[in-house]
Structures are given as structure tokens and as C-alpha cells.
Amino acid sequence: MARHEGRGMASVNYPIGMNLGGDPSQALIHSNPDGKFTVALSAIDLGQGMKQVSRQIAAETLGVPVEDVYVDTADSDTGPHDMGSFASRGTHRMGNAIIVAAREARGVLLEAAAEELEVNAADLVTDGRGNIHVRGAPSRSITVKATAQAAQFKQGKTIAGRGIFLIPLSAVDAETGEMNPNTAFAHACLVADVAVDDETGEVEVLRMTSAYELGRVINPRMVEQQLVGGAWMGISHALYETPEPYYPNPEHGPRDFNEYLMPGPGDIAPYHVTVLERPAPDGPFGGKGPGEMCANPVLPAIANAVYNAVGVRVDELPITPEKILRAIRANGGVKPGPRRGGPVNWR
């Protein structure tokens, strides 16, 4: 028995949002009389962080502290229409809708402040800490709170905004496939180091190293959550998971978590991600969305690393020990490929 180490890589891109467009998102924002804002949506937080991404984009655009924004989602009586949380569309589509809504609300906020300060609204700026002041003259200022109170009780203005973002639906040509698919694409390259046991056929992922280009990072901690969790799912897809292990034969499938295999906390691999930011021209502050693609490069990178380690190609996922052992046998034994590079430059 021997363990053979190997290294493989893959590079991918990923379209952000529903492929052909036609997937609107709406947002409503209003202030309470103390200058605290509520964002009403019907977007869904599945764990990907929709609420917090919405909150940060709203706070940034309004020019108020993030603590002064609360995202209320999803209630169909109060949150306007949104297509949903799928297709990596949440940050991009809803983020843009929120910017539109927040700009309108900010417009009224500054107009109300201008009336109080007796200046032109175009000369006002926010400091992101709850104050509005004349550009270049910080002493001529008013708080967002005082502004909201004046708007509500004195001026009779609603500090509120409506937003929608829609990329119009594209047609598709039947004969050529010509279409206007997504306008924003994220990118990634991932290197997987594996060890393959030629007696058991088991693959251990030793470590992974990746670079992701995701447009503007709205919240780096949440990007890290997505990429690390998604890479785990990538390992799981590559090596463990399927309800039909002998597909297309539908039999012998797992029925529960005892039989449906996934890596446990003891099976995870050290992972280093470098994030690049090339802002999307049509993204909110240039943001794209890492939600789906984070597993994609892992599958082929592991398959290629297995080939580098033992010289067999497993072209049917998942790459189970059974398939590896059969392939090694068919290949007349283990045939390791060339070593690629040295120890990783991290940790």
C-alpha cells in the first residue's frame, strides 16, 4: 500500500444573476421619526447573508451608520416583489434595487436637512456617523435624527425611497444561441493537493489554494464564509455525494445521513483564498456574488489532482474509492504524474 500525493488545478468563471435577465428585484426604504431606517424586502436569507449585504449597501448609499439600518425580509404584505435568492442574484440584483431606493430616500433626507440649515441640498454631505453638514464646512451641520424629526413633524416630508433593478429579458436565437446573458462574471482558479491511497482508493484533500475575483467585496467576512463553506461542498460533491451511486441505475441510493456521505469536521482541508476585486460595471458598488461558484473549481481540481497522483481519470462524479480502484486496475497500476511546484506559500 502506498499514498500518492498529487496536485491539480482548475479555472472557472460564473455568471451573476438569472442568465437571460428578466428577474426584477424591488426594495422600499423608509425612516422612522428618529432617523433610523427600515429596508423592506422580500429577499430570502438562506444563510448566504442577504440581510447583512442589503444592510451595508443601504447604509453606504444613505450615508448613515450601519446600525441605523434594519433589513426586514421577507413578508409579502410589506416587502415588494423580488424573484428570489438563487442564480447568484441576491447581492447584484437586490443590491442595485436598494441603491436606487436609498438614493431617493437620501435625496429627501438632504432636502429636509437643507431646509433646516437654509442651504442648497446639493451642497450637503453625510459623514456616515449620523450627521449631515455643508461640504467643506463641518460646523454647519445637523444630525440625521434632527433632520428626520423635522421632516416628519415640521416639514411634512417622507424620508423614503423606492427601488427596482431589472435587466430586461433577452431573447435567444434558436439556430445560433445568440443571446444577452449575464453582464457580470466572477472568476476563480483553484489548486488542490490530494493524497490517494492505492489500496483503499480513498482520496484525502490535503489543502487547497485559490484566487477568486468577485467584483467589489461587500463584506469580506461573509465572502470568506461563502468561499470556505462552498469549497467544503465542492470536496463533498467531488468525492462523496450522490443519491444514485450507480447512476443511471436508480437503485442502491442512500435514504438518510447515515448513508448519504459528506465530509465531517474531521475531514476538512486547510484552505487559503485570495480575493481580487475587479468591480462589475453594473454591480452594486461593483459587487458580483460568490454564492454559487465557490464549489465549482473544486470538483475538477480534485479530479485533476487524482490524475496527477495516480494516473487515472475518473470522469464520473463522485470520485469514489471504488471507481479509483477499478481505474487503477484497468490502467495496470499507479502511474504518478510530474510534481508541480513546491510547498504552498501560505501558513
Added chain:
Amino acid sequence: MLELRKDLFADERDDNLNVVGKGVQRQDMPGHVTARTRFFDDHAFDGMLHLKVVRSPHHHARIRAIDTSAAERAPGVKRVLRGADVPVNKNTLLSLINFGKDDEPSLAVSKVSYKGEPVVAILADSEAQALAARKLVRIDYDPLPAVFDVEETLKPGAPVVNETYPGNYFEYHERFDHQKLRFGDVERGFAGADIVMEHRYQMSPIEHAPTETNGSIAAPEQNGRYVVHSCAQGLFFALGTTAKIVDVESNMLHFIGGTVGGGFGGKVDSLTEPLAVLGAMLTGRPVRFVLDREEEMLYGSPRGAERIYVKDGLMRDGRIVARHIRSYFDAGAYTRLSSYAAIKCTAHVPGPYWIPNVASDIYVSYTNRCPSTAMRGFGVTAVDFALEVQMDRLAEAASMDPMEFRILNAYRDGDMKPHRRAAKNTALVECVQVAAEKANWPLSEQAKRASSLLGGGAGDRAQIPATQLDARGQIGRPDTRSGPVTQVLPAGTSRIAPSKQPVMEGARDGRAAPTQVPRYEPQRPAAPPPPAYQPAPPPYQPGGSYSPPPAYQPASPPPAPPPPAAPAQPQHGAVRFSSVFGTRRR
């Protein structure tokens, strides 16, 4: 571990924002760690009924007779539902955007097309009573031959899985049994290549396995409405689907959700909401319909399997000159969302590379298994696996390092993609370079100097080539799956009008001058808008000393780009999928 490389593309970005870009705490985290977060099932209702469905034990069978009399008399049972009780017992999810034909019942009536298909629903006072009564339902089946392979099912004489699509494939554009992509002349490309290579790849189905299973609670609300606590990934998607199936106006339904215990695509299908609402309407009681883990695993709709054939023409210097992809999505018994994934896959071909001749044929096949649905990376994950393993093979065949091979073939800004739109905002080259550096994978100096900003769109790379068209794969005509070229489209031909490309504040496309920025200000009446509504949009001003970089306030927008070439065919006005594919729901 996450590291930000702020030095790359720095001139395309302003890193001066107040809270965007900061790793501030999630709004929902305090609720998560204190267990106060409320998911759909974390709501108490007095007198709540529990709904369980009786599922088909057969992959494919006629239903001869259904006898629910014993179940109806069982302890605690308040109601038994059959297909005839469902007001609109045929639906397809994308009918909400007018794409595809209704093909799936909520409760099967005359035939079951997959093992696990719901036939009867039981509502009882307790879950245990519903489960006990489930065993008392007698269904007389006449088993039919079943088909499980995505290619076998397309052959003449295969058992018809889904009568709405009798050829066992989704019908595209009312013309073809697959979606085509044609760019250049792949046959000529293969003929001129030094090496031609074709391989078959397959992804098996995958279960989403969210820790929270699919489910919903529906309850009568005041004013005759119904509240629905839902785990849907699209709140209005679920609301619209439910309103259609139970045949009520949308304002009769009050959907609450937004906090979901994992989805990954598995909570798009509205698996439980319609029957829960129907049960609440018919009994006047709150109804809880939650899948147990086994149901979730076996019948909660998986990521569909895909079989992908990739054929490449390669030159010895490492350039890929032609790529053809033939792929089969396994939809299972009903369409759900697979029809959409095939289009997304078509747009993704040939991956993030520039190749002068590209073609693909993407099929959606019906088989006698649980309908598949969206999952994380829908339409892309499996083809990326196929493409990137194929790229590894091609690199080896060209005796090139895999990283160098990717950089050589990577698409760059300005390159024409096979769906006839120029690539922009690309960054594959830089991702490869950075990953190689961190992994200590040596690259040549030439590869290190490559850039997504350089070399794209040069010469042929920006052009739409003359393209061979064909009429292969006509609906109902499997004999036409091979056939001659019917027409050669001249170089530069475009038939689909470009979409208006929105550009948002805070981003710009680095190389060009600052992009013209449609402001996305709210629509205003034609009357002069109040000037105060147009303050400078939020270039954030931290303190007085900061002055914003030019990107935020493009002083002089560049001249408008020349208008695109007029499309050869005028577009329909209606923005609906029916205008895209010509398949209107029934």
C-alpha cells in the same frame, strides 16, 4: 483564510467607502447564536393539522384505482386530498414567467412517472395519525416500463415519461429538441487541428441536504386570507405558484419567510405550500406540511445528473481551435427548472476561454426519476467539471503546464464569446497567476506578464465569424438529428438586439474612460423634478479632507458608443419567456 489583493485592479476601484467592504457583523447573527431566529417551522398554532402524502412505490405506472375510504375513517384524520381536489392540478414552475408548458400535477391522477410521486394527501390531528392513515390508502397500479438513461430516453420507442413532451425532451423554440449554439465552423476547426480529442463526463444527481427540510405551515388569517410560513427561496415565486394551483388571487395569500435553514436551490420548487394552503382552505385549520429526512433525500428534488461530451481540436502550440459540446440534463419526470439551466449552460460554453469555433447541443431529457431542480451552480457546475478535466487532458496533449495552458487560452477583455457578446470585466488570467503564486506553482515569465487587459479583442478575437447553421433535431423528427449544413451566416451577423447594459455607481470598467452612468434614479413625472432630489449620489465623505477619486464623479462622460448593428429580425415587444421560446403555457 482570506486575503484581499487590493493592488490588483486598484485603478478600477475606490476603496474609500464607509461600510461597504468592511467585515461588520451580520444582522442575523445574534438571533442565530441565541436560538431566537425563527424559521418557518418555529411558529405555534392551536389546532394545527399535519399533512403527509402517499407516494408512488413505482418508477412508472398507470393508476387503476384509488381507495381512501379506510384512511378517511382512521383516527384523527380530518381530510384526504386527491388530484381532483386540487383546483389547478397541472403546473410548471416557470409558467410564472410564461416559459414552458404545464406538465406536473400536485397529486397524480391517472399515472405516476417517478418513484415517490405524491398521489394522495392526508391531514390528521397528529403526525403519527397521518402516518398511520397513510398505510390505509389502497392504490391499484399497473406498472409501465421505465427509462432512466438520458440518451436512451431520446430514442424512438422509449417509454413516454411525460405526455406533455412526448419525445422525452424539452422543446426549444417550438422547433428543436435541444438548444443550439453555433459560432464559426467547428468541423473545419477539427479538420485543421493537430489533435482532436473527445471524452464523456458525467455528474450523478446530488441532494441539497439542507439541515432544515422543506416545509410550510399555512393557516387561516383574518379577513379570509391565509398566512403561510414558508422556507421558499423565492417568496413571490412560491406565492405565485400557490395562488395558481389553489386558484386564488395573490392578495388572499400572506407569505412570510426570508429566514431559511439552508437551500442551495432545493427550496425553489414550492414542494409543500400549495397543498398546505389547500388543506387549510378545505379544513379551516392550520396545516403543517414538512418533509421528513427520507422524503427530503429521496423526493425533495436533487441537482440533476448531466452527461456531457466534450470534443476539442487542439494545435501543438496549445491553442484550442474548435470545441463542440453535447450535453444532456436529466430533468427527471417533469421540467421544473431544467429548461432554464440548459440555456444558462449554453451561454456558459465554452468556459472562460476564447476559441474561434464553438458549437453546442444541450438537451433536457425526461426520465422516470424524481424531478431535478436548481442547485448551487445550476447549469454550470457539471459542465465546469467536464471542461476543466478536459483542459487538463488538452494541456498534457500539448505538453504544456496546465496553468500556462489556461493563461494561453483564457478569454480577455474584448474577446467575442460564442453567444455573440464581447467579454468585458474579465479576470481569469489574474486568478490563475495569483493562485499559482500562492500555491508555489512556477509560471513562465511570459505567463506572469499576461493580463486580462491585454491582447483581447485583437483581430479575429473580436469578430463574429461566418457560421454554419443546421436544422438538426427537429421536434418529433429524431431522423433529423444528423443532417447537412443548411445555411452559412455571414461573418458579423447578429440577430438579437443587445440589452441595454446598466452601469451602476461605484464601479467602472477600468480600461475605458469612466463609463456613462445611467443614474437609475426613480422614475419621475415629466414635470420638472424638484432639484433637491438630485444631490450628488453618495460619494461618501469621511471628514473634510477627503476628495473623491475621479471614478465617482465622471466629469465628462465619453461620447455615447455607436449604436449596435440592427438585428436581422425585429424583437417581440413583450418581455416574456414566451417571446423567447415561443412556448406558451396552457
Added chain:
Amino acid sequence: MAKLPIQFRLNGSDRATFVDPASNLLDTLRRGLGDFGPKYGCGQGTCGVCTVLVDGEPQLACLTLAVSCEGRQIETASGMADGPHLHPLQDAFMDHFAAQCGFCTPGMLTAARALLAKNPQPSREEVVEAISGNICRCTGYEPIIAAILAAASGTSVRRA
């Protein structure tokens, strides 16, 4: 079937209810007593999202008969915080962004709490072992492991 009376202490308070003899503790807590902290994930003891402490021992509430809890101390994630003051594990989970959808979090916290009560300075391997019955589909486990180790060493510092 006749219901049986049952009493136990739940998160420090005396509670009483009536249950079917076959009822499990999970349904009793959620539907009977309104503690929605423990979740339903599988009903088979394979996912850990229903983990609670019974007399300090981690138990899967879906496999525990409610009647077997008569007179016992039940603790759930809902009762981990001391009033407004979070438990160090809760702080650490926040610091490490150790939750995404949050569905596994109550069970994960409870499993970790049981570990630290017995073994205040666990090794990484001991942490992995302690949560190996708890499935998380979002995070890839690393932030959860890091959070538990940080809570144990008292080094949890808000990074945000």
C-alpha cells in the same frame, strides 16, 4: 392514548405538560413548551440539530422519550445566555462568523457546551470529535471549530 403528566426543569425553570407516551423530547419542547431552539433535521439521530443537555449530558431530543425526562434538568441553546450576557461560546460563534443559515447553530452550541463543561481545554481533535454528530451544510466546519477553540482558550475577540 392517554396522556401522561411530566415535569422537568427547562433552562432553570420548572415546567410541566402532558405528553403521549411515545412523544419525543423534541416535539415536547417545541410544540408543547414553545422552546423552538432545538430543531428537527432528521428524526433519526443523525444530524444533531436537536441536541439538548439532559442533566448536563448531550442528548438527541428526537431520540429521547419525553417521559424519560421526568424530574431532569433540560438545557437548550435558548437558555445559554445569562440574561443579556452571552455565553462565551455564543460570543465566540459571533466573532468567528460560525453560522450562516443558523439552523445547526443551537445544536452545535449545545454540543460544544457539553464538551467545554467536561473538558475546558480541548484539543482540536477533541473539538472535532465532540461536534462530529452535528451536521452543518453551510460553513465547512472550520469557523465552528475555531470558535469553540477560541471560547475554550478565552481568546475570543470581536474581529469585526
